[in-house]
Amino acid sequence: MDKILVHGGHRLSGSVKISGSKNSALPILAATLLTKEPCTISRVPDLSDIHYMLTILSELGCEVERASGVVQIKAEKIKTEAPYEIVRKMRASVCILGPLLGREHEATVSLPGGCVIGDRPIDLHLRGFEALGAAVRVSGGNVKILAPNLRGAKVSMRSKFGSTVLGTGNVMMAAVLAEGTTVIDGAAEEPEVVDLANFLIAMGAKIEGAGTRKISIEGVKELHGAKHEVIPDRIEAGTFLVAGAISGDEVTVSRVNPAHLSAVTEPLAEAGFDIRLAGNQITIRPGAKRSALKLDTVPYPGFPTDMQAQMCALLAITGGISVITENVFPQRFMHIAELKRMGANIDLQGSTAVIKGVPQLSGAPVMASDLRASAALVLAGLQADGTTEVNRVYHIDRGYESIDEKLNELGAHIERVKA
Ligand code: UD1
Numbered sequence: 001m002d003k004i005l006v007h008g009g010h011r012l013s014g015s016v017k018i019s020g021s022k023n024s025a026l027p028i029l030a031a032t033l034l035t036k037e038p039c040t041i042s043r044v045p046d047l048s049d050i051h052y053m054l055t056i057l058s059e060l061g062c063e064v065e066r067a068s069g070v071v072q073i074k075a076e077k078i079k080t081e082a083p084y085e086i087v088r089k090m091r092a093s094v095c096i097l098g099p100l101l102g103r104e105h106e107a108t109v110s111l112p113g114g115c116v117i118g119d120r121p122i123d124l125h126l127r128g129f130e131a132l133g134a135a136v137r138v139s140g141g142n143v144k145i146l147a148p149n150l151r152g153a154k155v156s157m158r159s160k161f162g163s164t165v166l167g168t169g170n171v172m173m174a175a176v177l178a179e180g181t182t183v184i185d186g187a188a189e190e191p192e193v194v195d196l197a198n199f200l201i202a203m204g205a206k207i208e209g210a211g212t213r214k215i216s217i218e219g220v221k222e223l224h225g226a227k228h229e230v231i232p233d234r235i236e237a238g239t240f241l242v243a244g245a246i247s248g249d250e251v252t253v254s255r256v257n258p259a260h261l262s263a264v265t266e267p268l269a270e271a272g273f274d275i276r277l278a279g280n281q282i283t284i285r286p287g288a289k290r291s292a293l294k295l296d297t298v299p300y301p302g303f304p305t306d307m308q309a310q311m312c313a314l315l316a317i318t319g320g321i322s323v324i325t326e327n328v329f330p331q332r333f334m335h336i337a338e339l340k341r342m343g344a345n346i347d348l349q350g351s352t353a354v355i356k357g358v359p360q361l362s363g364a365p366v367m368a369s370d371l372r373a374s375a376a377l378v379l380a381g382l383q384a385d386g387t388t389e390v391n392r393v394y395h396i397d398r399g400y401e402s403i404d405e406k407l408n409e410l411g412a413h414i415e416r417v418k419a
Pocket of ligand 1: 163
């Protein structure tokens with residue numbers, strides 16, 4: 001297994017181009033199953049999760065061609081059963097369910113694997129499909145869904161943790177070809193849901209309200225091929241901004257949508273960093289003083305759970321006592337034990353991390369346990385004394401395009417050791 005060695009203590013400066021959003025691209029690629037006509041998706045990041053999704057689509061019978069960020073897909077004749085060996089590798093493979101139901105009225109998919117961030121059910125997705133008239137059966141690790149008559153209905157996507165992002169997308173993808181009108185209440189408002197809706201609209205779907213709590217979808221008979229460019233990855237951008245905060249003199253993230261990032265830039269400014277927005281760029285510089293923060297992860301437009309681990313790494317070296325409460329995935333704290341091995345002073349109280357800033361971390365061998373946790377460990381290593389050895393880096397390759405190379409271009413000293 002590959003590992004990453006981060007030699008700490010090198011200051012970062014310069015500009016980094018942000019890739020297309022992984023979390024947008026995955027459901028958008030799945031949505032191409034909804035039409036027989038060819039679709040072209042650009043700004044698709046080169047990540048292992050994307051590779052899994054394209055493999056699933058090929059296995060389902062799609063013709064897939066990929067060249068430098070542009071993917072062409074033609075789903076002329078498709079199967080409705082996804083192979084376990086690939087599906088189990090990625091939780092987001094669950095988002096092929098909606099398009100398969102919409103187009104073929106049936107789907108069989110293994111229950112998803114993916115990040116180890118606690119129990120991640122798909123009950124809301126299934127409840128949504130049932131509301132549209134589908135019969136759902138779970139057996140032998142598979143979920144089998146039949147929907148001979150998919151009909152528009154009122155669907156609620158609320159859970160005690162907020163809404164569900166992929167669940168909202170999944171129901172939207174089934175509903176675009178259902179008979180009649182579907183109203184999704186408590187819909188996720190994330191920019192990735194809006195991006196998916198925009199692609200579906202380009203395919204001929206009738207959708208209103210994406211980006212709000214209530215989405216209305218009027219079913220159409222069929223969809224056609226379309227071209228679409230994926231939005232910038234706000235989490236990758238946020239991660240590089242935090243890298244700049246941890247170890248930067250001046251770091252600019254370019255090709256981003258600053259409006260999608262205010263929940264990250266506002267706390268960084270509150271912590272004392274100088275944040276400048278200019279067009280599609282954000283620059284971070286150290287400010288005169290640094291302050292501890294109190295943060296709560298919540299669904300968009302609040303502070304994202306996908307930035308919690310990286311922010312923990314920053315607050316671990318920020319004087320004073322910071323408090324982060326994780327409300328979306330209350331068990332998403334696997335990075336804490338590893339940060340503590342690097343000298344961080346963090347007390348985990350239920351789903352709240354109480355972080356007492358220390359002046360410096362020290363390099364240590366650490367284990368990546370999920371995608372964002374592994375990014376946090378690399379960021380912590382930038383400031384640490386000596387070398388931080390991050391093991392199990394396949395997690396980081398699921399969601400960051402060449403993070404080591406991009407950080408090195410900014411001045412970091414990171415080596416990737418091939419197994
Ligand atoms: C997506 C993102 C992930 C991000 C998360 C929350 C992708 C590929 N992944 O994941 O990076 O961390 O949104 O912003 O887009 N829940 C249920 N029942 C369900 C579904 C979800 O109880 O059927 C709960 C989850 O356990 C969690 C919360 O709802 O506590 C939010 O999860 P959800 O928004 O569904 O996450 P994903 O869409 O899987």
